[in-house]
Amino acid sequence: MGRQKTKVPEEPQDRLDTSLDPYPDTNYLAPCNKETVMVTLYGATNLPTCKDSSEPWPYVVVKTTSEEANNHSPQARTSVTSEPTRAPIWGDTVNVEIQAEDTGREDVTLKVMDSNKKEELVSYEIPIKYLRAFHPYHFELKKNEKEDEATAKTRLYATVVRKGSLLPRYIGYDHTALEVFLRGVNEPLVNNPSPMVVIARVVPSYTEFKARKARQDPASVGLPLTQVSFPISSPMTFDVPRVSQNGCPQLSKPGGPPEQPLWNQSFLFLGRDGATSFSEDTALVLEYYPSASMKSSEPWTLNQPLGVSVLPLKSHLYRKMLTGKGLKGLQVERLPIFDTNLKTINGEAPSVNLAFQLLSSERPENFLTPNNSKTLPTLNPKILDENLGAIRESWSVSSLDSSQEAEELQPRDVEMNNYRRAMQKMAEDILALRKQANILEEENRMLRSHLTQQSIEEEQNRAEEENLVSMKQRLLLNELDMKRLRDRVQHLQNELIRKNDREKELLLLYQAQQPQAAQLRRYQDKLQKMKGLEDTVRHQEKVIEKMEQILEERLHERKEPAPSNRPQGKPIMDAFAPQGENLAMDLYSMLLAENTRLRTELEKNRQQSAPIILQQQALPDFLGGTSDKFSLLAKLEQAQSRILSLENQLEESARHWAREKQNLAIRLQEQQHGFGQSPNSIIVDQPNAGAAKDPQLPSKPEASLPSSDAKLIRPSNSQTEGSHPQKT
Numbered sequence: 001m002g003r004q005k006t007k008v009p010e011e012p013q014d015r016l017d018t019s020l021d022p023y024p025d026t027n028y029l030a031p032c033n034k035e036t037v038m039v040t041l042y043g044a045t046n047l048p049t050c051k052d053s054s055e056p057w058p059y060v061v062v063k064t065t066s067e068e069a070n071n072h073s074p075q076a077r078t079s080v081t082s083e084p085t086r087a088p089i090w091g092d093t094v095n096v097e098i099q100a101e102d103t104g105r106e107d108v109t110l111k112v113m114d115s116n117k118k119e120e121l122v123s124y125e126i127p128i129k130y131l132r133a134f135h136p137y138h139f140e141l142k143k144n145e146k147e148d149e150a151t152a153k154t155r156l157y158a159t160v161v162r163k164g165s166l167l168p169r170y171i172g173y174d175h176t177a178l179e180v181f182l183r184g185v186n187e188p189l190v191n192n193p194s195p196m197v198v199i200a201r202v203v204p205s206y207t208e209f210k211a212r213k214a215r216q217d218p219a220s221v222g223l224p225l226t227q228v229s230f231p232i233s234s235p236m237t238f239d240v241p242r243v244s245q246n247g248c249p250q251l252s253k254p255g256g257p258p259e260q261p262l263w264n265q266s267f268l269f270l271g272r273d274g275a276t277s278f279s280e281d282t283a284l285v286l287e288y289y290p291s292a293s294m295k296s297s298e299p300w301t302l303n304q305p306l307g308v309s310v311l312p313l314k315s316h317l318y319r320k321m322l323t324g325k326g327l328k329g330l331q332v333e334r335l336p337i338f339d340t341n342l343k344t345i346n347g348e349a350p351s352v353n354l355a356f357q358l359l360s361s362e363r364p365e366n367f368l369t370p371n372n373s374k375t376l377p378t379l380n381p382k383i384l385d386e387n388l389g390a391i392r393e394s395w396s397v398s399s400l401d402s403s404q405e406a407e408e409l410q411p412r413d414v415e416m417n418n419y420r421r422a423m424q425k426m427a428e429d430i431l432a433l434r435k436q437a438n439i440l441e442e443e444n445r446m447l448r449s450h451l452t453q454q455s456i457e458e459e460q461n462r463a464e465e466e467n468l469v470s471m472k473q474r475l476l477l478n479e480l481d482m483k484r485l486r487d488r489v490q491h492l493q494n495e496l497i498r499k500n501d502r503e504k505e506l507l508l509l510y511q512a513q514q515p516q517a518a519q520l521r522r523y524q525d526k527l528q529k530m531k532g533l534e535d536t537v538r539h540q541e542k543v544i545e546k547m548e549q550i551l552e553e554r555l556h557e558r559k560e561p562a563p564s565n566r567p568q569g570k571p572i573m574d575a576f577a578p579q580g581e582n583l584a585m586d587l588y589s590m591l592l593a594e595n596t597r598l599r600t601e602l603e604k605n606r607q608q609s610a611p612i613i614l615q616q617q618a619l620p621d622f623l624g625g626t627s628d629k630f631s632l633l634a635k636l637e638q639a640q641s642r643i644l645s646l647e648n649q650l651e652e653s654a655r656h657w658a659r660e661k662q663n664l665a666i667r668l669q670e671q672q673h674g675f676g677q678s679p680n681s682i683i684v685d686q687p688n689a690g691a692a693k694d695p696q697l698p699s700k701p702e703a704s705l706p707s708s709d710a711k712l713i714r715p716s717n718s719q720t721e722g723s724h725p726q727k728t
Helices: 066-068 206-214 313-324 381-387 388-394 399-409 412-559 577-606 627-674 689-693 719-722
Strands: 034-045 059-063 089-099 108-112 120-127 137-143 155-163 176-186 197-205 225-232 260-269 281-289 307-312 329-336 351-359
Touching: 059 066, 059 089, 066 108, 108 388, 120 137, 120 155, 120 225, 176 197, 197 206, 197 260, 197 719, 206 412, 260 281, 307 329, 313 351, 313 388, 412 627
Parallel strands: 137 225
Antiparallel strands: 034 089, 034 155, 059 108, 108 120, 137 155, 176 260, 176 351, 197 281, 281 307, 329 351
C-alpha cells in the first residue's frame, strides 16, 4: 500500500440516531450471555451515484442478518452528511448486541444508504465467527471487480471490535489485561491548529520497532489497514498472529480543543500485549496525529506524527504496580512528547498525563476514570528520566538546533576555518560524486533493461501466484467441506451400527424366549398332571381306608360270641367236622382258582388306563376249621403289613411330589422374572425311591398320570388272598 491511507475525520456535526453511544470506550465488556460488535465508521470514497445520477446524502446502517431477515427497523446508524457527497466523513461509533450462542450463524451487515431516496448504495457482510474477541480490526472494505463493477472502486473505512462478556485468560499469564488511561496534554499549546488523535500500541522490542520505522515499514507507520474483498474467499483474511512485533495499534477519538487536547480514554491490551509483557525492551508507544480532514482525493492519509511519547515497561514497574493497596496501577503526570514542533506557552516541549493498571479478573468492574486515576501512586520522575535516557538519544532534536548551539559556543574565527574546510571537502566530494554518477548511469542503463525483463517475469509470476492462492483457498474450503461431510458420514455409520446391534439383541432375546415359552408350557402341563396325581392319591387313600374298615369289621365279626340257641361247648363246625373238612378243601381249591384268575386280571389292568378296585368276594360262612383260622390270621397279618408298606410308599410319594411341585413353582417364578435357565436345559424327574423297590408300582411319576387309579397303586396278590378268606 506504500503510505498508509488512513485518516480519522473530525467529529460529525449531525447525529440523527439517538442510540449512538457518546462514550463508546466506556463499554469495555458485553452484557452476560451476549456479545457486542462495536463498529466505528470513518468514511468512504468513490460511492456510486443514485439511480437518477444525483449525488447521494449517505449514511450507514449496521444490522445483523437475523434483523435483516425479520425486517426490523435499524437501531444502529450513523449521522447523515451535511451536504451531498460521494466521499463522506462520519467518525461515528455504533454498537450491535447479539446472543452469544448465535455468533456462529450471525453476520454484521454494513449498508451505505441514501437519506433522501432511501436507496442502497453498497453493502458488506462481515461474519462474526471469524473475528477474534477484543482485537481491533481496521478494515478497508471493497467489492470484487468481477462481482460488481459499479462499486468496484468504492472503499469503506471502519474499525470493528468484537467484545465478549468476559476477558480471555491466557495460559501462563497472571493477569488478563493492561489498561492505559490517557487524560490529556498538561500545558496549553501555541501552534496546534486542529484536534489530535492518538495511536497507542505496546511493542515487545522497541529497538526493532525504531529500525522498522526508520525503514518506513508500512506495518509500523500510521494505522495499518486490512483490505477485505467481498465476497470473502477465505476465512484466513481475518487471521491475526499471536505475537505482533508492531503491536496491535488502537485509535482514540479526536481530542479537543486544539489549544489543550483532552481525551480521557482507555486502551485495553490483552494477551502478550497485556500485563505480563514487562521486560527490558518492551514499551508503550503513543503517536499523535492531526484529525483535520485532508483533500477529498486522499481523505484517509495520515502524515508524519506531530510527536511521539514512549513509556518503557520494565520489570521494576511491574513490581511497583503490585505494591499498591487499592488498584494495581501507577500514574505518570508528565510524560514528554519527543520529536515534535509543538510548543507550550513557556516554549517547552509538551507532555501528557496518563495512568495504567493491571486487570486480574475476567470481568473487572473497577476501570480507570478521571477521578480514580488521580488516586494512584505517582511514578518518580527520576526513575522515568532514567528509563527514557536512551529514548531521548534516538528521538534527538534536529541538526539545525544543534548547529546553532555550536555556533554560539565557538568564536568567529574558528567558525570561518571550519567553513573553509567544509567548502573544500564539499568540492572534493562533488568531483567524486560526478565520477560516481557517470558510472552509476551506465549501470542504471543495464539495470533498466534487466528491470524491464524482470518486471515482465514478475507480472507473469504474480498472475501465477494469484491463481495459486485462489486455488489454495478453494482447496482449503473444499477440505473443510470434506471434513464436515466425513464427520457426518462417520456419525451416520455409528448410528447404523448401533441400530443393527440393537436389532441383533432383540432377535437374540426373541430366540431365547421361544424355548423358555415352550418350557413354561411343559411346566404348566406338568403342574396340571401333578394336580391329577394328587387327586388319584387321595382316591387311593380313601380306598385303603375303606379296605381297612372292611377288614376291621371282618375281624370284629370273627370275635363275636356264638348265638344263644346253639349248644354250648360245641362249635357249629364241630358237628359237621368231616363234612366241613371236605368243604374246606373244596373252598381252598376254589380260592386258588380265584387267585389265579385275579392275577391274570391284575396283569391286564396294569396296561389299562382306568383303575380297577377289586371287591371282596363273599366267603361262605361255614368256613370255621381251626387250621383255616390260623391260615386266615396269617394272611390277615400279611395284608396288614402290606397295607403299612403301601402307606409308607404313599407318604414318600406325596413328599416327593410336593417337593417337585415346589421346585416347579420356583422355576416358573424365576422364568417370569428373567432368572430362568438356558433354553437347552432339560429337567429330569427322578424316580420315586420307594416306588422303584416295588415291582407292582410305576417306576416314574410320568407313568402315574391321572388316567387310571390302577397305575398308581394296584392291590398285590397277598392283599387279594387276605381279603377273600374272611368270614362275613
